[in-house]
Amino acid sequence: MTLRLYDTATREVRPFEPVRPGRASVYVCGLTVQSEPHVGHVRSAVSFDVLRRWLQHGGLEVDFIRNVTDIDDKILAKAADAGRHWYEHAALMHRELTAAYAALNVLPPTYEPLATGHVPEMLALIERLIERGHAYPAADGSGDVYFDVRSWPAYGELTRQRVDDMEAAEDADPRGKRDPRDFALWKGRKPTEPETASWPSPWGPGRPGWHIECSAMAGKYLGETFDVHGGGVDLRFPHHENEQAQSRAAGHGFARFWLHNAWITTAGEKMSKSLGNSLTIPAVLERFRGIELRYYVVAAHYRSHVEFSFESLEEAASAFARIEWFLEQVQGAEPDYADDLPDAFVAALDNDLATPAAMAVIHEHVRQGNVAVSARDGEAASRAACQVRTMLDVLGLDPADPAWGGASGADDERLRAAVDVLLAGLLEQRAAARAAKDFAAADAIRDRITAAGIEVTDTPDGPKWSIA
RNA sequence: GGUGGGUUGGCCGAGAGGCGAGGCAACGGACUGCAAAUCCGUGUACACGGGUUCAAAUCCCGUACCCACCUCCA
Numbered sequence: 001m002t003l004r005l006y007d008t009a010t011r012e013v014r015p016f017e018p019v020r021p022g023r024a025s026v027y028v029c030g031l032t033v034q035s036e037p038h039v040g041h042v043r044s045a046v047s048f049d050v051l052r053r054w055l056q057h058g059g060l061e062v063d064f065i066r067n068v069t070d071i072d073d074k075i076l077a078k079a080a081d082a083g084r085h086w087y088e089h090a091a092l093m094h095r096e097l098t099a100a101y102a103a104l105n106v107l108p109p110t111y112e113p114l115a116t117g118h119v120p121e122m123l124a125l126i127e128r129l130i131e132r133g134h135a136y137p138a139a140d141g142s143g144d145v146y147f148d149v150r151s152w153p154a155y156g157e158l159t160r161q162r163v164d165d166m167e168a169a170e171d172a173d174p175r176g177k178r179d180p181r182d183f184a185l186w187k188g189r190k191p192t193e194p195e196t197a198s199w200p201s202p203w204g205p206g207r208p209g210w211h212i213e214c215s216a217m218a219g220k221y222l223g224e225t226f227d228v229h230g231g232g233v234d235l236r237f238p239h240h241e242n243e244q245a246q247s248r249a250a251g252h253g254f255a256r257f258w259l260h261n262a263w264i265t266t267a268g269e270k271m272s273k274s275l276g277n278s279l280t281i282p283a284v285l286e287r288f289r290g291i292e293l294r295y296y297v298v299a300a301h302y303r304s305h306v307e308f309s310f311e312s313l314e315e316a317a318s319a320f321a322r323i324e325w326f327l328e329q330v331q332g333a334e335p336d337y338a339d340d341l342p343d344a345f346v347a348a349l350d351n352d353l354a355t356p357a358a359m360a361v362i363h364e365h366v367r368q369g370n371v372a373v374s375a376r377d378g379e380a381a382s383r384a385a386c387q388v389r390t391m392l393d394v395l396g397l398d399p400a401d402p403a404w405g406g407a408s409g410a411d412d413e414r415l416r417a418a419v420d421v422l423l424a425g426l427l428e429q430r431a432a433a434r435a436a437k438d439f440a441a442a443d444a445i446r447d448r449i450t451a452a453g454i455e456v457t458d459t460p461d462g463p464k465w466s467i468a
Numbered sequence: 469g470g471u472g473g474g475u476u477g478g479c480c481g482a483g484a485g486g487c488g489a490g491g492c493a494a495c496g497g498a499c500u501g502c503a504a505a506u507c508c509g510u511g512u513a514c515a516c517g518g519g520u521u522c523a524a525a526u527c528c529c530g531u532a533c534c535c536a537c538c539u540c541c542a
Contacts, residue, residue, distance in 0.1 A: 011472085032542075040542085073540060149539085156471095159537080165470040166538055183539050210540055231542085236472080238539045262473085263536075299491080300481065305474070305535070312480050315492045319480095322491080325505065356482045360490035370506055374499090439501055446503085457504050464505095 003058060005228070006303065006352045008236060008258040009158050013352050018227050019256065024060045025222040026052060027255070029214060029231035029239070030112070032069040033093035034078050036280040037100040039293070039308055040232075040264045046294055047261040047302035047353075048230045049106045049396055054349050057394050065221045066109040067214060068094055071116050071197060071207055086197055087116075100281035103290040104297075105396045105403045113217045115208060119199045121216040122208045125250055126185045134249040135185055138176025143188020143204035147242065149181045152249050158258065159237045183242050184209035211242040218247075218254070225253030233260045261302045266309070279308070291397060291404050292317040298355045298395050319363075323388065324399050326366045328466070329373050329459070333385035335393045345391050355395065362391050376460070419465075423449065427456070427463050 003016045018024045028048045031041055045066075055062045070090040079089035101108075126145055129135035134151045138144040149155050149163060156163055166181055188206040189198040198205040218226060224247075231240065240258060247254040266279060284293060287310070296316035300306045327333070342365065348357035369384030392398040405412065426445055433442040446456050449465070456465050 008472090029542085044542090147539095159471060161471055161538070177539095181539060187540075233472085234537065234542045237537055239542080242539075263542095265535080296480095303473090304481080306481090309480090312492090315480055318493090319491045322505090329505090354482080356491095357489065360482075363490055367507085374506060434501075437501070443502075455504075458500075459505075 003054070003350045004352060005257055005259060008260050016227070016257065018060060019223075019225055022060060023063060024055045024228070025063045025226035026055075026065070026228045026230065027214070027218040027222055027226060028064070028066040028109075028229075029235055030066040030068045031097060032072050032074060033090045033097060034072070034074040035093060036282065037093075037097045038279045038281065039284060040279075041097075042100055042104050042106070042281060042293075043264050043297050043302075043306070044230070044232050044261050045101055045106045046104055046297045046396075048259070050298060050302070050353055050355060051228070051230070051259070052107060053394055053396060054353065062110070063222060063226075064107075064110045065113065065218065067113050067115065067217050068097075069210065069213065070094065070114045072210060076193060076197060086194060096282070102403075103281065103285055104294045105290065105401065107396075111221060113221065115213040115217075118213060118217050118220065119201075119208060121220050122186075122212045123201055125212060125216050125219070125246070127202070128250050129185065129246060132249060132251075134246070136178070137203045138188075140176035142176055143186075143201075143206050144176055144184055145186035145203055145209075146177055146182040147185055147246055147249075149179055149183070149245075152245050154248065155245050156241065158241045158244050161237070161241075183211060183238065185212045185246070211239055212246060214239075214243050215247040215250070215252075215254075218243075219252060224251075226255060228257045228259055229255035230259040230261070233262055236260055259302075262305045264297075264306045264308045266307070284313075288313055288317060289404075291399060292320055295320040295397055298397065299359055301356055302353060320397075323362065323366050323392070326369050326373075327385055327388065327399060328464075330369065330381045330385035333382050333389060335390040335398060336386045341390060341394070342387060345394075349394070358391065358395065362388055365391070374460075419454070423454070423465055427465075430456075431463070 004013045005016050006013045026048065028044070030045075031037065048064075048066075052062050052064050071086070075090050076086050079086040082089060084092070126135060129147065130137070130145070133148075135145055135147050138146060156166075163181060185208075186201060186203060186206050187209055188204055189195075195205075198207055218229070229240065229243075236258075244254055293313065296313050297306075299316055299319070342361055345358050345361040348354040348361060351357070365384050365388050369381050369388065372378075372380035372384055389398050389400065393401065426449060430442045430445040433439070433445065449456050454465050454467060456463050458464075
């Protein structure tokens with residue numbers, strides 16, 4: 001495999017070699033389950049899902065860990081607003097998130113660790129940092145523990161920033177910090193916070209800081225050094241910088257590649273700031289199928305900023321319909337991994353997951369396949385369809401993947417068969433009318449079928465119907 | 469102030485020194501009773517100003533505008 005990936009830390013595309021031969025280890029920062037997932041959230045998931053599928057296709061076993069942050073300030077605040085227990089709120093949003101991932105055919109991770117389930121690991125890491133002189137309990141009796149930024153000379157290396165150039169947040173509460181840039185590893189419980197949101201620690205009851213969870217969980221499941229750490233661009237600083245600092249200060253090698261996906265914005269604004277809830281995944285799925293949304297996301301490179309609009313999503317759906325139509329013409333063509341993927345497709349994905357170029361290859365094969373269908377060259381058409389489906393499958397976009405069908409698959413099949421039988425009579429009448437050149441009668445029959453929401457199309461092999 | 473990124477045809481969206489990615493839309497043609505789909509064809513696109521080069525959307529310098537992050541707000 002000659003996969004090359006863009007590493008944010010070195011700002012260059014370089015060859016990917018797993019630390020452990022034959023196994024790739026990937027850690028992706030999941031979400032803080034505080035509100036309904038929106039389009040921006042799933043971009044990260046889909047992007048790294050493509051990475052995972054490509055690594056697997058390259059013959060690697062992939063240990064894919066994607067965490068869920070289920071305790072944090074926002075969760076406490078939003079749960080209080082909604083009149084729920086914080087853990088109830090987190091669990092509710094977590095279920096929404098899982099449903100959104102499933103709707104977009106994002107493969108379940110190898111494991112999805114929760115922050116609240118790893119407090120002992122975090123405490124151990126914090127104690128180690130204190131022993132090594134890189135962390136300290138606050139002197140103000142708050143029970144907080146901070147990472148000592150000044151004790152770690154490499155601090156800022158991931159994002160190429162010098163500590164002295166950093167602007168301390170104006171409204172930051174310095175509390176017991178030695179330096180305003182020090183960040184919390186552990187937060188002592190405040191009297192206003194629910195008791196259920198605290199855990200015992202050597203520094204008194206409290207809860208974990210945001211960054212420490214990822215260091216602890218990545219270390220636990222992937223080892224002290226692992227291959228890829230991914231997340232959204234916004235996480236580079238402070239989150240990833242802090243993760244790297246604390247992990248390395250604890251003596252770990254940590255991530256060898258840092259991958260960051262760009263934003264999807266609306267009207268130039270971050271989605272999290274955008275008004276309303278029209279862009280939550282459940283809302284978008286009322287208007288578009290999951291596979292269409294996934295196509296839309298994959299059609300842009302993961303490092304490119306995307307300006308979301310329903311118009312461009314509509315365009316993407318049209319483009320995808322073209323692919324689907326071709327595959328419907330050539331039934332029975334299964335993905336075939338024994339057959340090599342087109343070189344251009346492989347080259348595209350190997351080049352930092354250039355999905356737009358990969359998509360161009362798919363469209364090119366669809367075009368050739370359509371030519372073969374027109375020429376009634378069944379063998380060529382079938383081969384093209386196999387290749388198209390194989391490529392789509394690598395991107396998680398194979399329309400025939402059972403993951404899209406859901407539980408109603410069997411019922412759908414039976415309904416389809418029933419409609420087929422019912423329509424057969426009407427289509428025979430229409431064929432007779434056409435043969436007699438009674439086009440008014442033929443069109444009347446077609447109009448009736450159309451009114452029922454079914455589109456009839458004449459093809460060289462006779463009429464075909466599809467749900468409009 | 470610091471750090472990173474962006475500006476490409478009607479639209480979306482790739483590319484990163486030389487042959488016009490791909491898609492959507494539009495127009496012309498083929499096919500069709502008509503449609504639909506499909507195929508073939510049609511576009512002198514790279515924010516602006518300089519420069520380097522035989523050759524620049526791509527490299528260099530400058531300018532403008534935009535975006536993200538800068539320590540518990542993705």
